[in-house]
Amino acid sequence: MNRTQVAKDETGGLIAADKVEGTEVYNRAGEHIGEIDNIMIDKLSGKVAYAVMSFGGFLGIGERYHPVPWSMLKYDTGQGGYVVDLDKKVLTDAPNYEPNRVPDYADRAWGKKLHDYYGVAPYWY
Amino acid sequence: MNRTQVAKDETGGLIAADKVEGTEVYNRAGEHIGEIDNIMIDKLSGKVAYAVMSFGGFLGIGERYHPVPWSMLKYDTGQGGYVVDLDKKVLTDAPNYEPNRVPDYADRAWGKKLHDYYGVAPYWY
Numbered sequence: 093m094n095r096t097q098v099a100k101d102e103t104g105g106l107i108a109a110d111k112v113e114g115t116e117v118y119n120r121a122g123e124h125i126g127e128i129d130n131i132m133i134d135k136l137s138g139k140v141a142y143a144v145m146s147f148g149g150f151l152g153i154g155e156r157y158h159p160v161p162w163s164m165l166k167y168d169t170g171q172g173g174y175v176v177d178l179d180k181k182v183l184t185d186a187p188n189y190e191p192n193r194v195p196d197y198a199d200r201a202w203g204k205k206l207h208d209y210y211g212v213a214p215y216w217y
Numbered sequence: 218m219n220r221t222q223v224a225k226d227e228t229g230g231l232i233a234a235d236k237v238e239g240t241e242v243y244n245r246a247g248e249h250i251g252e253i254d255n256i257m258i259d260k261l262s263g264k265v266a267y268a269v270m271s272f273g274g275f276l277g278i279g280e281r282y283h284p285v286p287w288s289m290l291k292y293d294t295g296q297g298g299y300v301v302d303l304d305k306k307v308l309t310d311a312p313n314y315e316p317n318r319v320p321d322y323a324d325r326a327w328g329k330k331l332h333d334y335y336g337v338a339p340y341w342y
Binding site for chain 1: 323
């Protein structure tokens with residue numbers, strides 16, 4: 093089975109969703125922030141709206157999900173992960189939820205607030 | 218662990234990449250075509266470029282991957298899967314590759330040919 097090979101594929105400007113999932117996230121100071129658990133796609137435009145970062149917790153206890161606007165993430169080949177240019181505290185305090193309390197991602201008011209927190213334009217603009 | 222719940226999340230206009238992966242694909246006639254193995258994202262624009270469909274094979278033997286332009290897929294709630302409005306033969310004959318022979322997805326000439334085959338505009342247009 094060569095599923096792994098396909099999954100890890102990253103050629104030039106394209107990246108497999110499977111590869112994004114599980115990728116570590118750091119901040120500019122090199123601090124480990126969390127890892128990407130999943131990505132949320134806007135069905136209509138086909139654009140990636142959020143990278144959902146898992147943050148903290150141990151063996152699933154105390155784990156929180158932090159949806160981060162996709163535009164915030166830059167891949168850093170040196171670091172071997174994504175870099176978000178924010179203090180750890182800003183990310184810790186960002187809108188987040190428990191694994192079993194998934195917010196209404198379709199709620200534009202919720203989405204607007206989230207993007208405002210990070211200071212970036214919403215993906216639907 | 219509520220990973221599954223998060224993974225299966227689909228709220229309004231957004232869908233989790235985890236949910237897309239493994240989703241069955243049918244044609245308009247209701248014939249089962251294959252399933253989505255992975256999705257390829259254009260890093261620069263953050264747009265989903267292709268759904269990579271696994272096609273045929275058994276226990277990984279004889280399996281082929283068919284990258285389908287994302288714009289070709291429509292989700293059908295009744296069918297519980299994606300519907301591609303093409304004859305099975307058109308999909309069978311479409312550009313495809315063996316799991317261990319991943320093409321250069323960044324090659325625009327290759328991408329253009331693929332989109333031309335399906336008769337849709339390339340995602341980078």
